[in-house]
Every structure is written in C-alpha cells, then in structure tokens.
Amino acid sequence: MKKSFNIYLVLAAFATIAFTQSCVEAEDLVTPNVAAPVLVLLEGTSFDAESPVTVGSKFLELDKTNILDHTKGIDSIPVPNLDIAVFINNTDEIAKLITDTSGSAELIISWADLGLAEAKSGNQVRLEFTGTYKNVAFRKYHTVRVN
Structure with a gap:
C-alpha cells in the first residue's frame, strides 16, 4: 500500500x-493587448456595382472621468485633424483621410480602385482604417460588398 x-x-x-x-x-x-485610443464608427457596407463605395467614419475619444457617476457617464469627444490611412490587402494604401472638427471623414472610392475591375454581386473587399492617436496605433477592419 x-x-x-x-x-x-x-x-x-x-x-x-x-x-x-x-x-x-x-x-x-x-501578445500584449492595448486598448484602442479612439472609438472608430464605420458606416456603409453594401453598394451597387455601378456606384462608388462610400464609407463614413467617425473617430471619438472616450473620456471615462465620470464613469462611476450614473448621471454623467462616459463622454464621447470628437477627434479633429486625425490622419487616417486606408488599406486593402494589409499593404496597399488606397486613401488618406483627415477628420474634420466633428471627428468625421468620408471615403469615396470606386470598385476598380479597390481592386475589382469588374464588380459582381457578392464580391467583397476588406478595408483597414489605421492611424495613431496619443502615440498609440490603432486599426479597424470594415468589409464592403457589391449588391
């Protein structure tokens, strides 16, 4: 035993x-994770083959000073004059954007410039919006599709 x-x-x-x-x-x-320095809101996903792709974007800094006060909460502050680069295929830069005073920027681009010479229903392209705010890099992916 x-x-x-x-x-x-x-x-x-x-x-x-x-x-x-x-x-x-x-x-x-x-891999160490770092919280994104901005909140990225993207709008526009499906477009006709003949029309340009239009993606609206808004970049906000979240002020969490009053997070514990339910009467105030988190404040969303627009980030003006922020340089944004838009990529496809991780390395092909297709556009440079700068946010306005409301933290907004609009991408308007053709399907051909996105690499689809002949846009057909069901085709899709993954966009990557990147930038740096307060010395912290961020990226946000967004997929657009042909109707």
Missing part, C-alpha cells in the same frame, strides 16, 4: 511540474 501511495505522489509531482512548465511556455506566446 505504501509503494502505491509513493507512486501516486511521484506522478502528482511530475504532473505539477509538467503543468507549470506548460504555463511558462504559454506565457511566451501571449
């Missing part, structure tokens, strides 16, 4: 060591 107890004790020790080692290795794979 004592031998079987010792075997279980040794197996438990090995399992603990193996579990600890696997946790240490998994931590190396973790």
Whole structure:
C-alpha cells in the first residue's frame, strides 16, 4: 500500500511540474493587448456595382472621468485633424483621410480602385482604417460588398 501511495505522489509531482512548465511556455506566446485610443464608427457596407463605395467614419475619444457617476457617464469627444490611412490587402494604401472638427471623414472610392475591375454581386473587399492617436496605433477592419 505504501509503494502505491509513493507512486501516486511521484506522478502528482511530475504532473505539477509538467503543468507549470506548460504555463511558462504559454506565457511566451501571449501578445500584449492595448486598448484602442479612439472609438472608430464605420458606416456603409453594401453598394451597387455601378456606384462608388462610400464609407463614413467617425473617430471619438472616450473620456471615462465620470464613469462611476450614473448621471454623467462616459463622454464621447470628437477627434479633429486625425490622419487616417486606408488599406486593402494589409499593404496597399488606397486613401488618406483627415477628420474634420466633428471627428468625421468620408471615403469615396470606386470598385476598380479597390481592386475589382469588374464588380459582381457578392464580391467583397476588406478595408483597414489605421492611424495613431496619443502615440498609440490603432486599426479597424470594415468589409464592403457589391449588391
């Protein structure tokens, strides 16, 4: 009985060591997340093949000073003069935008400029809106489709 107890004790020790080692290795794979410095709101997803693609965007900074006061809450502050780059395929820059005083910018572009020489119903393109605010980079993906 004592031998079987010792075997279980040794197996438990090995399992603990193996579990600890696997946790240490998994931590190396973790990518640190940073909260986006702005709230990005995008509008416009489906367009006719003959019409241009028009995506409205709004960039807001969230002031959380009064988050615990239910009478005030979180305030949304527009971010003016923010430089935005729009990409397709992660590397092809298709537009540069600058937000106005209300934190808005509008992308108006043809399907051909999005890489669809012949836009057909069901085609879609993933857009990537990127920028930097308060030295923190951000990106927001948005898919547009042909009706």
